[in-house]
Amino acid sequence: xxxxxxxxxxxxxxxxxxxxxxxxxxxxxxxxxxxxxxxxxxxxxxxxxxxxxxxxxxxxxxxxxxxxxxxxxxxxxxxxxxxxxxxxxxxxxxxxxxxxxxxxxxxxxxxxxxxxxxxxxxxxx
Numbered sequence: 001x002x003x004x005x006x007x008x009x010x011x012x013x014x015x016x017x018x019x020x021x022x023x024x025x026x027x028x029x030x031x032x033x034x035x036x037x038x039x040x041x042x043x044x045x046x047x048x049x050x051x052x053x054x055x056x057x058x059x060x061x062x063x064x065x066x067x068x069x070x071x072x073x074x075x076x077x078x079x080x081x082x083x084x085x086x087x088x089x090x091x092x093x094x095x096x097x098x099x100x101x102x103x104x105x106x107x108x109x110x111x112x113x114x115x116x117x118x119x120x121x122x123x124x125x
Contacts, residue, residue, distance in 0.1 A: 008074040010104050016045045016075060018053075018107045023123040025052055027059070027114050029084050029091060034119065035059035041107060045075070052121060053111035056097075064112075069093045077102045082112070084119075094118040 010016035021042045027035040037058035043051045064082040071079045076098050084091030095112045098105070114121060 005072055006074045007102060010045075010075055014046050014075065016043065016105060018043050018105060021052060021123070023125050025054060026122040026124065027054060028120040028122065029063075029087055029094070029118075032063065032084075033060070034063055034084065034114075035112070041111060043105070043108060043113075051113050052123075053108045053113050056110055056112055059112055064095060067093050071096075073098075075102065076105050076108070087118075090118055 008014065018041050021040040023040070024038045025035070025040040026033060026037075035054045035058055037054050039055050039058060041053040043053055045051070063085050065085050067081040067083050069081040071081075073079060077100060079096050079098055081093040082095040082097070084094050087094065093115075095114045097112050098108055101108050
C-alpha cells in the first residue's frame with residue numbers, strides 16, 4: 001500500500017452509511033449462481049447508487065479469479081478486483097473488495113461487491 005495517499009473521513013459533505021440489507025441477495029452471471037446471502041450489507045455513499053456487499057463466505061469463490069487490477073478510494077482504501085472465471089470481457093473485474101478498509105467502513109472487510117452492469121443482482125423479499 002502506498003502511504004502518501006490522501007485519507008478522507010466521511011462527513012456531511014461526503015456521507016457513508018452501512019446497514020444490513022433486509023433482502024436475500026443473489027448474484028448471477030448468466031445462468032451461474034455466484035453468490036446467495038441473507039447477510040448482505042448496503043453501503044450508501046454520498047450521491048452514488050447504493051452498493052450491496054456480499055460476505056465472501058456466501059460467494060462461490062471458485063468462480064472468481066483474482067485480477068491484477070487495483071484502485072484506491074480516499075474514503076475506503078485500497079481496492080482489489082476479481083474477474084468471473086470464463087466470463088470473458090463481461091466478467092472482467094466484475095467484483096471488488098477492500099481487504100483492509102479504513103476504520104470508517106471496516107464493516108465491508110471480508111465482503112465483495114459486484115458491478116450491476118456485469119452481473120444480475122437479485123434482491124428477494
